[in-house]
Amino acid sequence: MQVVRLAHETDFDGWREAARSLRAHGVAPEAALWTVDGAAELFAPEPPAAGANTVAERPFRVPKAFVELAAKAILHRSDERFALLYRLLWRLQTEPNLMRIVSDPDVARAQEFGRNVSRAAHKMKAFVRFREARDDLGEAYVSWFEPAHRVTEATAPFFVRRFTNMRWSILTPDVCAHWDLADLTFTAGADPADAPREDALEDYWRTYYASIFNPARLKVGAMQSEMPKRYWRNLPEAALIPELIASAQARTAEMVRQPATEPSRRVVKAAVRTSRDAPYDSAGPTExxxxxxxxxxxxxxxxxxxxxxxxxxxxxxxxxxxxxxxxxxxxxxxxxxxxxxxxxxxxxxxxxxxxxxxxxxxxxxxxxxxxxxxxxxxxxxxxxxxxxxxxxxxxxxxxxxxxxxxxxxxxxxxxxxxxxxxxxxxxxxxxxxxxxxxxxxxxxxxxxxxxxxxxxxxxxxxxxxxxxxxxxxxxxxxxxxxxx
Amino acid sequence: MAVLDLKRKLAILSDAAKYDASCASSGSGRRDSVGGKGVGSTEGMGICHAYAPDGRCISLLKILLTNYCIYDCAYCVNRVSSNTPRARFSVKEVVDLTLGFYRRNYIEGLFLSSGIIRTADYTMEAMVRVARTLRLDHDFRGYIHLKLIPEASPGLVAEAGLYADRVSINVELPRDDSLARLAPEKDAGGIRKAMGGVRRSAEAAKDRRSKAMPPKFAPAGQSTQMIVGADDAPDGEILKRSETLYGAYHLRRVYYSAFSPIPDSTARLPLARPPLVREHRLYQADWLMRFYGFGRAEIVGETEDLDLAVDPKLGWALRNRGEFPVDLNTADRERLLRVPGLGVKSVDRLLGIRRYKRLVLEDVRRLTRGLDKLRPFIVTADWTPGALTDSAGLRQRYVPEPKQMSLF
Missing domain, CATH: 3.40.470.10 (Uracil-DNA glycosylase-like domain)
Structure with missing residues (x-):
């Protein structure tokens, strides 16, 4: 059994290095065990010795699609991701078109990981909520966020592009991202207590959320499929949802019960005017x-x-x-x-x-x-x-x-x-x-x-x-x- | 008159804006705030920052500048004859709210509309001032969608197009006669002319032949909205109108908004509201026309309504059994797109796999939402539907049996 110990949970370069070496040594997927530094170790690490190749190095190229998918799937929280990706790499040796056969169980699984990670990154862009904080340097914006997968580092550049001229930090349990107007840095994971407790504008945001909702068309399922409950505890507006749903039917019934308003006299006059001024007269225009x-x-x-x-x-x-x-x-x-x-x-x-x-x-x-x-x-x-x-x-x-x-x-x-x-x-x-x-x-x-x-x-x-x-x-x- | 505080104004003016279904923040070019002074970016795909319990996405701060209005459109809660509470934002208030929300990552930008106060130009000028302040004074690089007033002067429309990513004018109703009856101050011809003007400006802005760099004009194009169920136009007529609008004005989207009860309603409107599923079916048919190569006449006759029980693609397949089953291993893309249960993405994936292996049912199961819907319409290496395709009871498979009330 060959044990590989990666430096951290999103160590793509480490995985790539190790996978390259294992493949060159002909270590089959079943014979490789992937762990992360700090995780419980079953075996002492025994990295394959350099220069002691048991199999002659064959030229081997993988499709770009595989590398891109691997870089993404590695951010997934599933423990099986390293082994799955190595298995794909191994199979690519004899099945060069494997990545195109998206109905293959391994490919389908890896693509599902990739999609989950993309979705988590997208939801991070959507659901991070900053709170304003003041310190010696002036105003800064801080958010506490819990991403579904380990996408914080990959998604941070989006926030740099969007909020280049704002000092901000996004704190998560995995890792924290900080932008100081010049550099993007990362520190170890944090605790919700490290983020500000409130923001004066959140009440306005909740007012907007409640007002833009149309009680006459309740579609709770559609909302939850796009805004899963796992994100709700960090969304200031989500606290309103139960009450909005509960009162929707009563509000709609009230609207329908109200008697219709009489049309104004002005409207009636305008209608008369329109019908009087026929679009053209029968005598024919004279200019x-x-x-x-x-x-x-x-x-x-x-x-x-x-x-x-x-x-x-x-x-x-x-x-x-x-x-x-x-x-x-x-x-x-x-x-x-x-x-x-x-x-x-x-x-x-x-x-x-x-x-x-x-x-x-x-x-x-x-x-x-x-x-x-x-x-x-x-x-x-x-x-x-x-x-x-x-x-x-x-x-x-x-x-x-x-x-x-x-x-x-x-x-x-x-x-x-x-x-x-x-x-x-x-x-x-x-x-x-x-x-x-x-x-x-x-x-x-x-x-x-x-x-x-x-x-x-x-x-x-x-x-x-x-x-x-x-x-x-x-x-x-x-x-x-x-x-x- | 009592002075309203900002929170109350926000409640009134977002409540007044919620009947506009448009929410998109997509389709603009890529830009960000690197090298600028303010905040904001657009990267092509829009982002929905929240969802309301009505299932609609919240992407933009969608508000009216004011809900005072001199028009009397029967379907609108803000019509002059309604007793709804009124408010008006100052330009600065809208700008501050937009930037404050944006910095906290609540929104992608602003969707600003307005009731008509005094004149069309007076109103349009105030809306343009908001956009200009955001863009020029604050270097705001987020998304801006401006509602255009059809009667506004060309100079103001051009300036709106310069600052906005998207502009829109609502045709409101599928029939000109209904618009004349329900919205006496609106002019269907004037609305179409204004939309034509927007298309011309957008084309001029992209004209590579002119030597001078033409001024920018709404890079994310224009959209419109039609209210469904406020008059008795059938679905076929509504979709024919959409088809005409897409062709004539190169719209990015037509939004269908099922007429919904509004507070303080008028007697000129029907009492019953259309089922929400009707709106859903219209969107499905609209997609079939835009992305699946269906002609409107294939989906629904001009005087007919869409079938509410089955989706329009399945409906077409059930009416045209002779086109099926389709062999997934040999059919071309155009035919695959017509198979109920196969979307654009699954079709493209199937085509990708097909180059390397023969497709079997298991492949199809992995790539689609479910085999049950597909089985009667497809042939794979290990499956043929036999008489199933033409069986008399096929429609019943898809339509849930009406449930009998249980006695107790």
């Missing part, structure tokens, strides 16, 4: 500002439900050229402005190349709300149907009536349907001036989004050139019409 307001409250079809806002047209009220797109996209829906997303950037570039001043154009859409469907965490554009286009024509017609452009360019099929009132094939009617009943001339071309979606770069280049040519053609019609 662009009214169109913008009306579009935002429009309920003529259902698209408003899932959209952020209605997006009205934008541009000078006397613009000679009107560009009509299909509908706002993701970015337009958020901004409330037409053509600000990727399609808008392409339109801007094409207009510049066609020599059309964007500032002199009125830009709008056939449909004013963004139609889309969710796909994962994004919104995917969906083409509006004929019913939606027809419902929204009410607004496009108002914009046409108010702006009175010389030329209207329909960008894509949906816009063409809205502008001309019937399905109009883009490819067939490009480069033509189509006479509209209100004395304006209509032109059709591609929608910039169509150009963006073309997968073939050559086809994209050709279509883009055609798009610029169509805009140039439309601007020619504007200039040929009566001078502005």
């Amino acid at each position: 662009l500002g009214a169109v913008a307001a009306g579009v935002d409250h429009c309920r003529r079809c259902d698209l408003w439900r899932d959209a952020t806002q209605g997006v009205p047209g934008q541009g000078p009220a006397q613009a000679r050229l009107m560009l009509v797109g299909e509908q706002p996209g993701d970015q337009e829906d958020l901004a409330g402005l037409p053509f600000v997303g990727p399609a808008g950037q392409m339109l801007d570039r094409a207009l510049a190349e066609a020599g059309v001043p964007r500032a002199e154009t009125f830009v709008t859409n056939a449909v004013k709300h963004f139609k889309h469907e969710p796909r994962g965490k994004r919104r995917i554009h969906k083409t509006p149907n004929a019913g939606e286009v027809s419902a929204c024509r009410w607004w496009l017609d108002a914009e046409r009536r108010l702006v009175r452009p010389k030329v209207i360019v329909a960008l894509g099929g949906t816009a063409a349907l809205a502008v001309f009132g019937r399905p109009t094939a883009v490819g067939q009617f490009r480069q033509q001036a189509i006479q509209l009943p209100d004395q304006t001339q209509g032109v059709v071309t591609y929608h910039p989004s169509y150009l963006l979606r073309l997968p073939d770069p050559d086809a994209k280049k050709v279509a883009y050139a055609a798009f610029v040519a169509d805009l140039t053609f439309a601007w020619g019609l504007v200039k040929a019409s009566a001078p502005a």
